[in-house]
Amino acid sequence: MWEYTDKVREHFLNPRNVGEIENADAIGEVGSLACGDALKLYLKIDADDRIVDAKFQTFGCASAIASSSALTEMLKGKTIAEAEKITNKDIAEFLGGLPQQKMHCSVMGQEALEVAIKNWRGEAVDQHEHEGELVCKCFGVTDELILHTIRENNLTTVEEVTNFTKAGGGCGDCIPAIQVLLDQALGKVAACEVPEAKPKALTNVQRMQLVVKTLEEEIRPSLQKDGGDIELVDIDGHTVKVALRGMCTSCPSSQLTLKGFVETTLREYVEPEISVVEVNS
């Protein structure tokens, strides 16, 4: 039997905010019966973008029910902008922690929230699926969710990825693909990767634009979350010169951030040849 915290038990035994909201302003539905857990999140949002009510229906284990209950408690009274910042870590923390093997329940909560917000904004959400390529067929998990979860939770092993996303927990066919994603995220180039047909080389201008866009949209927001930042100093061929700012300057693992996160992300979004160097400026 799992070791659950008192708070998990309490939210499982007496879940808050169970049910549907009629005429909800946002609905986020993730998971499926096949996968063994599913969550339907309902939000009522007022004119000031504030969540005035949140309810849920969950099919799943004790931690799935507790995570959903916790999420709805956390959401009530928050603006959408505040709600958007809630991560799976926050949900797990609210509950005083979840067993490693159950972290996917908190990820499901975060996912449902993301889907609900998209739904509220009128953005298209593929039913129950994120954009990105399907990596795990057994549990319908995409590369996007896996990469996102790896980064958000600093995961380093396939087992952790399975605990957090369920990917790899069924037939196991997707385990090599998960390993490739992990290597990518950790900045290692997978040894067994088959070189793809080379896409047409970018022009200098294209490369520069893409680097700037990726830095702004993908990299800076994550660093800023931890109180750091990054500045683009120059681009010389495939070498991207940057300066770290804020918390990142004093961070002992700044090199890891640079290679493991910044460089990998740029390689992924821009060109595989990119290398990142830190310069003083």
Add this chain to the structure above:
Amino acid sequence: MRTVYLDNNATTQIDPAVLEAMMPFLTEFYGNPSSMHRFGGQVGKYLVEARERVAASIGARPEEILFTACGTESDNTAIWSALNSQQDKRHIITTRVEHPAVLNLVQHLEKRGYEATYLGVDSKGQLDLDELREAIRKDTALVSIMYANNETGVVFPMEEIAAIVKERGVQLHTDAVQVVGKLPIDVSRLPVDFLALSGHKLHAPKGIGALYVRKGTPFRPFMRGGHQERGRRAGTENAASIVALGKACELATVNMAEERTRVKALRDRLEAGLLAAVPDSIVNGDVENRLPNTSSIAFKYVEGEAILLLMDGHGICASSGSACTSGSLEPSHVLRAMGVPFTYAHGSIRFSLSRFNTDADVDLVLKEVPPIINRLREISPFREGLEPKGEKLACGCK
């Protein structure tokens, strides 16, 4: 809070008479039976007696019984022996619903160059014997098929299986861990070569098992070292537990009639009561050919671990057929192999009784479990009329 223990296929309570029999070997008779002195040597005669009791309970001869540490060791020993004594044969036949003690070993052997055929089961959890017939090849070293399934209680037709396998001269192993003590077994008439049993499933302690090896079957030891068990299984004998197993086997023979009448009646009442009280619930597996103590019930639209935890709150112990509690994430391989729909599979609960259960136990389950299922269904986004249209995801786990 009173504990209502309905997880006897996982492990059983030690019978007080068994405990009494083994106690002296944990206290005053602590000598090593291999010692030259009388103090140790005197233990040996109790081991002889225990071996006779175990043998008698399955119709074997004492020299055909090998004491091991558990059912898993017995299964592993049988499989390794069959492969090592016929090194030119590289093929194994087993089923998709075996216990991990067999399944994981066979999968491991596949990685080491052996070929395996996994026989499927139908929706009742039964084998297709023609499939078995066709699967046997010239290079088949062993057929390993469980006698009864630990999750559903479904009993395989072992006589017919043995007839098919022996006609082709292939070695046959059966994991009978769930059957010994519940249904009569007579290896003098059932031509299996190996049969595994485990003490803690029949009211002996954990950590003791036995393997029946038919006289004349070539044998290669799994554990090597000293010459205990006539060189077939090295390691100082677990004397107290061996004595306990002997006593438990003797008692099992005596109590089998009760197992097949009173315990079965309790099980049937529990099952019928739950099915009547909880709409959208079914029994998994072949109800005609089933262990008398086991009932695997699937409750649609709810998830097993949540049910287990709420039952635990009322002191009711059972087991879940969704593997959520065991660290894996999918419904059990047994239910999947049977093609139990996901709507049911995740909410499957195994109730397994023993002769220590009473009417009061069943009453408590019938009182507490239906509201638990209702409560979880109220939280669930799925229910009658709100079923997802088709499986939403391309699930590889079909």
